[in-house]
Amino acid sequence: MALLEVTDLGISFGGLRAVDELNMTVEQGALVGLIGPNGAGKTTVFNMLTGVYRPTDGGIRLDGENLVGKKPHEICKMGIARTFQNIRLFNKLPVLDNVKTGFHNEVTYTLPESLFHAGSYRKKEKQMDEKAMEILKVFDLDGQWDYKAANLPYGKQRKLEIARALATDPKLLLLDEPAAGMNPNETAELMETIELVRRRFQVTVLLIEHDMKLVSGICEYLYVLNFGRLLAQGTPVEVLSNPEVVTAYLGG
Amino acid sequence: MDMIKHLMETRRDSVIAFGIVIVGYVVMQALMATGNLSYTISGLMVPICAYIVMAVSLNLTVGILGELSLGHAGFMSVGAFTGIVVTTVLAGSVELPMLRLAIAMVAAALAAAVVGVIVGVPVLRLKGDYLAIVTLAFGEIIKNIVNVLYIGLDSRGLHFGLVTPRFTLEEGGKMIINGPIGVSGIDKISTFTAGFVLILITLFIILNLINSRQGRAIMAVRDNKIAADSIGISTTRYKLMAFVISAAFAGMAGTLYAMNYSTVTAAKFDFNLSILVLVFVVLGGLGNIWGSVIAAILLTALPELLRALNFNDYRMLVYAVLLIALMLFNNSNFKQRLLERRAMKQAEKEPKEVA
Incomplete structure (x- = not known):
């Protein structure tokens, strides 16, 4: 099939x-x-x-x-994950967080855990940081992980969009x-x-x-x-x- | 690793910021205890705390979620009157005023959250100006409903009436909310300490939320709704989450605020109050939580300070001019250049890692 x-x-x-x-x-x-x-x-x-x-x-x-x-x-x-013809990044978020949003349904913890930074919060966040850095490395974006997405040059923005899409594990x-x-x-x-x-x-x-x-x-x-x-x-x-x-x- | 160092620094920054808040509390408490504060200033302490909580919670909607809400005072009103009813009901059974206040605040948060859901579900389908106008209308509706609301308490329990008090109270019963006359004879159990604790809780929870997967989802929706959808974030869910949490904290601020006065009317929580809080948020910087705290303190204290400095005739003029100046500064190239220069200096200090 x-x-x-x-x-x-x-x-x-x-x-x-x-x-x-x-x-x-x-x-x-x-x-x-x-x-x-x-x-x-x-x-x-x-x-x-x-x-x-x-x-x-x-x-x-x-x-x-x-x-x-x-x-x-x-x-x-x-x-299914996608990128857009006219780039759609989360402009005010850092490069790293753009990728981390892609893990939204992959790595999860509950609202109370996030309100109190309790339970598995720390472990899961660390796991996301590591996974996100791995993906960023593939796209040679790891050096700019703390840049705001809007401040990346055009070509890198395109790459970041692909990186974010891949984070959803499509x-x-x-x-x-x-x-x-x-x-x-x-x-x-x-x-x-x-x-x-x-x-x-x-x-x-x-x-x-x-x-x-x-x-x-x-x-x-x-x-x-x-x-x-x-x-x-x-x-x-x-x-x-x-x-x-x-x-x-x-x-x- | 570079990233870990950065995380440590952010944590250190927030520890310092929380430290400043605590020091501020201790200093003010000491000044009050030694009688070094004027009556007006010490009377302002609880309202300032309530305004801070209002500003921080509104920042969650306006700055973090990116939706303009002009009805934040409406949630404060719901919380205020819920808190009043709950504390009156509990007056006989819960002796400790702090505990009574805490229970009232939880009830107020729940009530405001429920109203937040009812308002949020239809309203959050709208965007931008339309959403702003509907929230404005919501604030007015709440004000007008409370204006004709009658709640009485006697040995048989609570009685409700809308437009007219359709109930007669037994001997020894008490009218809690009396329509347009509002509430009088409130047991003033709000204290500066209670306000301070509420601020700490609010900051802790809202800052935690922002630095979490849910917070990132909310900001993702703000920055690009279509992209957020495309990576599996349910935009309606996270819009509602931010809106309701914001409403809940406004509700608690309402209880704190109301229990500081002996009389409260619905008219206190009007459009002007919503705008005042919005001014705190915008001047403090959209999305900048600590900025909201500072703006709320400065802009509430400023008119009083000017009064104390014998600037009475011109104080509102100075206030207005300062607002305009701050607004211009916030949007200026000058500020942009200052920030860039600072960033460059920082970059020079820490030599780039060579890959």
């Missing part, structure tokens, strides 16, 4: 059909890309997968469990344009990071991307959206040589 199964997924906003009859499967451990021109509905698909929007038709299953109608925080508990990681606004060097570094993350955290990755170099470099399989519909799918080589895809991208 595939990790993620999307069947006949569709959503309308008033008269606009943003996504229509989308079928997708993502296998356990795969690195899959979702590409398409601006306005094709890629982020809308992510928003449906994470419960921000409720699809009007179709089904989404993660490990066989239905996701439609679940709230975003419930879907996170079920094993089965499936959704990356929404991770390379947006990055220069070629940063993009190359990011590709390495994504590969590393996948191996180290044993996580399946679905990413939205415009950067063709990134997509063809690391993705094993691609889905191409255009005007909310699936235009093509296959390996990067197949898809990028598909004349329909080229037309859609170049606007022929």
Whole structure:
């Protein structure tokens, strides 16, 4: 059974059909890309997968469990974590605490324990600090653990968002344009990071991307959206040589 | 490790801050005992304690949760009148005034928390200005309800009436809350010591909350609701948690405040009081708990100090000018640069660890 199964997924906003009859499967451990021109509905698909929007038709299953109608925080508990196209960090919190919030449902203690700093508070906090520092090290952010998230440079903010998502221990990681606004060097570094993350955290990755170099470099399989519909799918080589895809991208 | 050193420093800082509060209490207590404080200043001690608790608890809603509430006095009112009723009921059975006050405060906290849930569930669906306006209305509603509330006590128990006292008390019965006339003949059992203990408890619990998984969740919701949702934080749950805890402490402050006067009316807990407390919070710095404490003390004591300095004609003018000046300073580039310079000096002092 595939990790993620999307069947006949569709959503309308008033008269606009943003996504229509989308079928997708993502296998356990795969690195899959979702590409398409601006306005094709890629982020809308992510928003449906994470419960921000409720699809009007179709089904989404993660490990066989239905996701439609679940709230975003419930879907996170079920094993989907994401990053955002426009970075959404907890700007006033330190880098370390941004990651620690990701452990919210992983490492828990009760409200009385936190009001009195009693019981397992100290032990659990220490455990979170250590785990968070480990994740930060992977992203080379451990030196800046006490910076406010807002004060990090752009590329590092992107990395911190991935780090925070990984802290929730997801089965499936959704990356929404991770390379947006990055220069070629940063993009190359990011590709390495994504590969590393996948191996180290044993996580399946679905990413939205415009950067063709990134997509063809690391993705094993691609889905191409255009005007909310699936235009093509296959390996990067197949898809990028598909004349329909080229037309859609170049606007022929 | 670098991180552990940092944690030790934060702990040391808060120990120092708590130390200053305790020293302040001892000094004021000594001054009062030796009769070195004027009547007005010593009369201000309990209200100041109540204002501190109000400011710290409102900071939880406004600074930590990031939602503007203009009805904090409403929760104080609920706590005040609950406390009055409870202490009156317990007057015969619980001899020790401190214990009676403590029980009343717990009851007040519970009552205010219940009202906090009732108000919070619908209100916290709103955002920003809308939420502010609804909380403002809530404060006014509470004031108007208490204004027409009649509660009497006799040997048969408590009697309630709204708009008119629809009950007649037995011989020897006592009218506790008498509509617009309010409450009179209160047993003044609030003391500076009680206020001080309440401040310590409030600071301890709220600072602990902020430095915990729940506190981080609340601040995460403040900084970015959608991102908080995406990492598995139930935003409604944590908004409500902050709002209700904030209300509970306002309730306790209400009891402390009310039991310091022989008469209390609903009109005391009006919009002006909510705004006054909000001024403490904003001037002390949003999210800065110790700032709220300092602002509450300074801004309550300042008018009285100016009076003592024979500044009587101009004291409210000075007060207003100072408020404006502080506000400008808080938002200025000048302050930003001061903070940056301090941070740089600190960075120079501790050489960077070479990886």
